[in-house]
Amino acid sequence: MTTATQPEMQQRESLKTAKHQAWWHIALEILLITALGILSLEGLFRVCGVGGSEFLEPDAVLGCHQLAGKQVTWRLEGYSNDRLSLAGRRDILHSLAKPAGVKRIAVLGDSATEGLQVPLTDTYCRVLDHLLNTNSKPAPFEVLNFGCSSYSTGQQVLQFEKDVTAYKPDITVLLYVRGAALQNCYNPYKRAAEPRPYFYMDNKGALQQDNSILIEQATGLKPHAVLDFLRRHSRIYGVFSQANLALSIHEKLYNKMRGWTTSLASKFQPKAASRSTRLFYPQQDVWPVTKALLHRLNKDCQAAGSPLIVMIFPNTIGDPILAVQIADLNSFSKQEGFGLLDLTPAFKANKDPSSLFLQYHFSSAGHKLTAEQLAAFLAIRT
Amino acid sequence: MLFNSFTYLVFLPVVVALYWLLPKVCRRGLLLIASYIFYMNWMPAYGLLILTLTVVNYLLGRCIAAWQSRRKLILAIGLIFNLGCLCFYKYANFLIDSLFQSSSWLHNKLGLPLPVPVNEPVLNIILPLGISFFTFEFIHYITDVYRGSQPVKNFWNFALFAAFFPSQIAGPIKRFQDFMKQLLDEPVFKKSSFQAGLFLIFQGLFKKIVLGDNLGQIVNAGFTHLDKLGTADAWVAVIGFQLQIFFDFSGYTDIGRGSALLFGYKVPENFNWPFLASNLTEFWRRWHMSLSTWLRDYLFIPLGGSRGGAWKTMRNVFLTMVLGGLWHGAAWHYVIWGAFHGAILVVTKEWQDLVARVSWLARIRPHPVWHWGGVVTTWFLLFMAGILFRSDNMPHAVTMAAKLFIPAHSATVIEMFLLSTLPVSLSLYVVFLLCSRWRESAPSLQPGAATPLLSRLNLWCRSSMPFQIVVYACLSIIILGFAPGKMEPFIYFQF
Structure with a gap:
């Protein structure tokens, strides 16, 4: 021993x-x-600018909206570190009242318009503002960026009706992205759906709004003191939220497991609460719904005295469905009387098309080209 | 399945839990099934390939042991079979391309009447993951049996050796004698091994995701947009690549070794502070050690090693490195990378002989300046070799090398580096390394040391379960937070 x-x-x-x-x-x-x-961890993440990418909060009408005044550090694709405006937009602050002699251009869109992947000054809205106001004092144009990540075309239409008209825009631009249009409808028989307003065509061919998911998830969309605090101030919360987003984009198993968890959780909910609010209608063809939404937006714009221009996200990868949609939009725009700007030819004609994109979104060069195309289009139109 | 994927994050705990819960007799079977699931998750059909190679090599080993008089012939058949498989999957298109290019050149430039097809023929082959690694393990097995080692009797044990998932895709290249000893000893659960395994997995994930993948974005930006690179940008990209490949590969090895430890198995180490090597010979003793020793035992020594005089030794070193280069990838720039290393190794050997002969050089050799001068020179050589390794082709490599020395003002890559999380995460890693070195050696941290506060703190850190849980939780959140948007596969998977 x-x-x-x-x-x-x-x-x-x-x-x-x-x-x-x-x-x-x-x-x-x-x-x-x-x-x-x-x-x-909070200290370390603050020093490194990590976990500062949380920028959306729940909204009972639109599903979500940007957090007013939040400093956002974006690293998921590209890089930016800017503060959202106090009005809760990826933009500089604009007064609600339109200054005399100023023409306002309101830009609607999703993450491509929001442009978190590049510095604020490089977003196409800011570049367009700069291009239109070069050599003019005082500035006769104001470009207002209403782009918000994850927004569907339907949410953009509702946003126009809810928020944008108050700014009295003279021109309204919508950046059409096929991915955003896909979110206009949902399969009512699917287990999980993002909380947002959805749309469908009823038996008579009229556009209807489906708020059943928003109602179903109303509890989660209500203001919650602790979650609101964490969303605004906690970097660790931001890290989890960012990881959730990255995993849901890239990991199939993660999405499956989330589905299983949701399904399991719904079994433990009281029967009256689960799915009772859901509307059931045949699975929708997204394109007619999107066209109906564009028709509605065009009517809204006409009523607000703000002509609509639909700009199409460049189809550089040759997506056949988008190609068909572009062809259809050509005739539809003439029929409806709104402007149509397809960015595809300009992007394809560029010497180095790969430099115009990061992964899924515009790079600074892509934003610049978009702004130049839009400025040229506006010059012709006005 | 990637070690840095969510799937593996679910797979590993499930397999580990089942492994220790099941009775001993079932454990090997479970590991074998798990290994095949791990491999076939990527491409199910290639599970059949690894199974076929396993069956054939198992039979070859038994035959060599059984028919001693014909063992040389059987070994030759085995080598042809294994290398044939490797060549078919890895080098077929490279050979076809080289033949096509050279015959086109002869036809066009010299006007030789060669039947050159208009379009380059290409075979539609997908390289099976890890084939270079498990082929080398099979060659080691049949060669060692030929040299007198006892073959593995139990087929399932041999199959587990071949398919063992923690080292299946990119090594370390195991030796069957070590593995079989552990297998037959039947690992028992040890808390210390389990903790060490967990630590290695977390360390590996940090190296791979936080350091390697983020460096990869900077390096990719540098090597993709050569025309926009400034001189400083080019240096950042080149140094960044050397660090990226280290963090990527040593991160993979750590996760693999850590995963193996969770099952009670030890697989060989692959890295031993390679960037502290003061010459390239020492570097190869510290970098990808399992490959270096394999190349020594199954290529350099069979070629004659250092037995045939200075000239033959030089030739053998050079040839070994050229073939080592070709092993890394089926492209000429890998061959030239190997040749570069071979040439430098030969020069290093000659230089060391010269230093030993010249008395005044021998006198200044022990001085620290000499040592650190050697370290910096080794880094420089590695950076130059790294350009050959990373570039898509030779003209690309030449342009990049020129960028390092032709003054040009641009700071795109540097700006990208400074905006990234790397300045902090690299500093954190260096602090961690210094602390762990100090913790291992500092007398004040040993039990009963003169400064009891530090000693008690060290003991508390090692024994407090809440502390360890919080540390691992924080480390997981750090990895999540510092991870780039998309997980990248390991660089060595392509080899």
């Missing part, structure tokens, strides 16, 4: 003591270490 040395005995003694700690001692230890861990 070997004899333990003095240091070894000391070590054993300490381990023995550790095993016989009182419960409150252990609880206190856990509490202190956890608090220290959280504080250290």
Whole structure:
């Protein structure tokens, strides 16, 4: 049998003591270490600009909207570190009242218009503002960016009706992205759906709004003091939210497991609450619904005295469905009387098309080209 | 399945839990099934390939042991079979392309009447993941059995050796004697091994995701837009690549070794502070050690090693490195990368001989300046070799090398680096390395040390379960937070 040395005995003694700690001692230890861990992480993430990409909060009407005045550091694709305006938009602050002699251009869109992937000054709205106002004092044009990540065409139409008209735009531009249009409808028989207003065509061919998912998830969309605080101030919360987004884009298994969890959770909910609000209608063809939404927006724009221009996200990858949609939009725009600007030819004609995109979104060069195309189009129209 | 994927994050805990819950007799079977699921998750059909190679090599090993008089012939058949498979999957298109290019050149330039097809023929082959690694393990197995080692009797044990998922795709290249010993000893659950395994997995994920993948974005930007690179940009991209490949590969190895430890198995180390090497010979003793030792045992020594005099030694070193280069990838720039390393190794050997002969050089050799001068020179050589390794082709490599020395003002890549999380994460990693070195060696941290506060703190860190849980939780959140938007596959998967 070997004899333990003095240091070894000391070590054993300490381990023995550790095993016989009182419960409150252990609880206190856990509490202190956890608090220290959280504080250290928050500090580290703040120093590195990590976890600052949380920028949306729930909205009972639109599903979500941007957090007013939030400093956003975006690293998921490209890089930017800017503050959202106090009006809650990726833009500089514009007064609600239109200054005299100023022409306002309101731009609707999704993440491509919001442009978190590039610095604020490089977004096509800001570049367009600069292009239109070069050599003019005082500035006769104001370009207002209403683009918001994840917004469907339907949400953009509702946003126009809810928020944009108050700014009295003289021209309204909508950047049409096929991915955003796909979110206009949902399959009522699917387990999970993002909380947003959806649209469908009824038996008579009229456009109808379906708020059933918003109603179903109303509890989650209500203001919640703790979550609102975390969303605004916690970097750790931001990290989880960003990881959730990245995993849901790239990991099939993650999405499947989320589906299973949702399904499992719904089994434990009271029967009256789960799915009781859902409307059931045949699965929709997205394109007629989108066209009906564009028709509605055009009518809204005409009523507001703000002619509509639909700009089409460049089809550089040769998406056949988008090609058909572009052809259809050509005749539809003439029929409806709105302007149509297809960015595809300009992007394809560029010497280095790959430099115009990051992964899915415009690079700074892409934003610049978009602004130039739009400026030229506006010059012809006006 | 990628080690840095969500799928693996679910797969590993499930397999580990089942492994330790099941009775001992079922464990090997579970590991074998898990290994095949791991491999076939990528391309199910290639599970059949690994199975076929396993069956054939198992039979070859048994035959070599059984028919001693014909063992040389059987070994030759085995080598042809294994190398044939490797060549077919990895080098067929490279050979066809090289033949096509050279015959086109002869036809066009010299007017030789060669029947050159108009379009370059290409075989539609998808390289099976990890084929270079498991082929080398099979060659090691049949060669060692030929040299006198006992073959593996149990087929399922051999199949597990071949398919063991923690080291299946990109090594480390195992030795069957070590693995079989562990397998037959039947690993038992040890808390210390389990903790060490977890630590290695987290360390590997940090290296791969936080450092390697973020560096990859900077390096890709540099190597993709050569025309826009400034001189400083080019240096950042080239140095960044050397670090990227280290973090990527050593991260993979750490996750693999850590995963193996969770099952109670040890797989060989692959890296031992390679950037502290003061010459290229030492570098190869510290970098991808399992490949270096394989190349020494199954290529350099069979070629004659250092037995045939100085000239033959030089030739053998050079040839070994050229073939090592070709092993890395089926392209000429890999061959030239290998030749570059071979040439430098030969020069290093000659230089060391010269230093030993010249008395005044031998006197200044122990000085630290000499050592650190050697370290910096080795870095420089590695950066130059790295350009050959990373570039798509030779003209690309030449342009990049020129960018390093022709003054040009642009700071796109540097700006990208400074805006990224890398300045902080690299600093964190360096602090971690320094702390762990200090913790291992500092006398004040040993039990019963003169400064009891530090000693007790160290003991508490090692024994406190809440502390360890919080540390791992924080580390997971750091990895999540610092991860780039998209997970990248490991660089060595393509080899």
